[in-house]
Amino acid sequence: DPMTFGIVGLALRRIKAGLGTPSKSTILSSSLVPPADGHDFTGQANPAVHGNGPVEVSVPGFSLPIDDLVVSTSNQLGGRFSFNVDFNSGKFVGVGFMQSSIGGGERSSAATAYLEPVESRRNLDILINAQVTKLIQSGTSKSGPIFQVAEIGQPGSSKRWQVMALKEVILSAGVIGTPQLLLLSGIGPSAALTSLQITPLVDLPDVGTNLADHPLVPNYFQVSSNGTWDDVLRNGDNFGATLGLWQASRQGLFVNSPGNTLAYTRLPANSPALAGISDPAAGSRSAHTELIFVDGFAPFGSVPQPATGNFVTVLTAVVSPTSRGSVTLASTDPFAKPLINPSILSTNFDIQAMVQAIKDAQTFLNATPWQKDFKPVPFGDLANARTDTDKASFARQNSVTVNHPAGTARMSPANSNWGVVDSQLKLKGAQGVRIVDASVFPVIPECHIQGPVYIVAERAADLIKSAYGL
Numbered sequence: 001d002p003m004t005f006g007i008v009g010l011a012l013r014r015i016k017a018g019l020g021t022p023s024k025s026t027i028l029s030s031s032l033v034p035p036a037d038g039h040d041f042t043g044q045a046n047p048a049v050h051g052n053g054p055v056e057v058s059v060p061g062f063s064l065p066i067d068d069l070v071v072s073t074s075n076q077l078g079g080r081f082s083f084n085v086d087f088n089s090g091k092f093v094g095v096g097f098m099q100s101s102i103g104g105g106e107r108s109s110a111a112t113a114y115l116e117p118v119e120s121r122r123n124l125d126i127l128i129n130a131q132v133t134k135l136i137q138s139g140t141s142k143s144g145p146i147f148q149v150a151e152i153g154q155p156g157s158s159k160r161w162q163v164m165a166l167k168e169v170i171l172s173a174g175v176i177g178t179p180q181l182l183l184l185s186g187i188g189p190s191a192a193l194t195s196l197q198i199t200p201l202v203d204l205p206d207v208g209t210n211l212a213d214h215p216l217v218p219n220y221f222q223v224s225s226n227g228t229w230d231d232v233l234r235n236g237d238n239f240g241a242t243l244g245l246w247q248a249s250r251q252g253l254f255v256n257s258p259g260n261t262l263a264y265t266r267l268p269a270n271s272p273a274l275a276g277i278s279d280p281a282a283g284s285r286s287a288h289t290e291l292i293f294v295d296g297f298a299p300f301g302s303v304p305q306p307a308t309g310n311f312v313t314v315l316t317a318v319v320s321p322t323s324r325g326s327v328t329l330a331s332t333d334p335f336a337k338p339l340i341n342p343s344i345l346s347t348n349f350d351i352q353a354m355v356q357a358i359k360d361a362q363t364f365l366n367a368t369p370w371q372k373d374f375k376p377v378p379f380g381d382l383a384n385a386r387t388d389t390d391k392a393s394f395a396r397q398n399s400v401t402v403n404h405p406a407g408t409a410r411m412s413p414a415n416s417n418w419g420v421v422d423s424q425l426k427l428k429g430a431q432g433v434r435i436v437d438a439s440v441f442p443v444i445p446e447c448h449i450q451g452p453v454y455i456v457a458e459r460a461a462d463l464i465k466s467a468y469g470l
């Protein structure tokens, strides 16, 4: 459950650019804290490239038998698999230790780090068991309709309440909820809205388009070691004892997910994935693919955990995908689920990059450090996926996503005729609404995107304070 931050890189670039040390509230949202087991994490992360913000981040707090094998293999293979002590350094490729938003063996999040400390503020009300059903036009301005009223309801009831914002509405309903709400409010592609009998108020064809996510394939390897977590998952007593240990002391296997190590890799320069296209990654220090090394059978997708045997899973992902899907309305009922078309692996780049990642997983686990105690052997459909064509087919059959959707209300230049928000995060063609969530990313970041969401949120806070002279 990793989160990766580019925040310190951002801060360093600020300092180099002569902008001075960033104030805490401007840039830094996380702090590196000791792992749950208190082990010396020298060489697993670099405190010098971390900030001092409220979200707690740590390296894994429970060592796994495969950790040393991953590091040894990195040292042996080098090149695209060289060791990277900390992905926050500004160089985002290589093999390293996972960093998770965990402090003291517990999840740290926007809720615990930002919201809980201010819950008792008199100017903050939190409505639970309530859902915004639409934004209501409250006036007209030269920039377009003004939306300063949110309508609220509860499932199973037709009763509605209205809340009026004195300054503006900040919409943070996420990559699925935000476009759904905009569409329900008459903000989106006019023709599609009209066909659903919704009166179009702002014609923004991009609402709900540009949905990006990181496709993920679980690659299973049967191993001869009997020390993997498979028996914890299978055996109720063992599972209960492990959970009990976490509940009593925030120690043991359950202090984080059992994927302690990972690799971010760039494709080889001659990869067929890159033929005839411009490189979709942000730059030479950004990755195309990711490998997460899990000490057991990670039950992703439709393949159930086998009743016997020990396993290592390598989760392979494409982190600079070019496929784009969509979120559209299935119904005008605000409580009905929208239609989500993830459209993953729908481009040649994405499928070829995934094939390379699957080959990389096999190369990595074929290295000598694994041959003494683990002796990994491809398991299930992976065992039969011998050629690149087989691997592409295996990927199509077994892909899920990393749950990193982004981009359904993308940012664009103020005077462009595409996009949904401008660089101030304000809804285009309207007044009174700002969007602050992962839907505004124009492209999906090549990392687990929770960190970048915090960056956008911190930036938005500054934009809002600045707009009102606060």
Ligand SMILES: Cc1cc2nc3c(=O)[nH]c(=O)nc-3n(C[C@H](O)[C@H](O)[C@H](O)COP(=O)(O)OP(=O)(O)OC[C@H]3O[C@@H](n4cnc5c(N)ncnc54)[C@H](O)[C@@H]3O)c2cc1C
Residues within 6 Å of the ligand: 001, 002, 003, 004, 130, 131, 132, 133, 172, 173, 174, 175, 177, 178, 181, 402, 403, 404, 405, 436, 437, 438, 439, 448, 449, 450, 451, 453
């Ligand atoms: C299963 C899963 C695992 C993940 N694991 C990781 C990980 O390990 N590392 C990582 O970096 N990222 C991870 N992510 C991604 C990360 O959680 C998201 O990128 C991030 O939470 C997005 O933040 P957001 O503010 O855009 O939206 P969200 O966090 O989704 O917040 C949107 C909120 O709006 C609420 N909402 C929606 N519609 C309405 C409405 N109409 N009225 C009122 N409220 C509404 C939702 O209930 C939700 O609470 C994971 C995501 C999932 C789903």
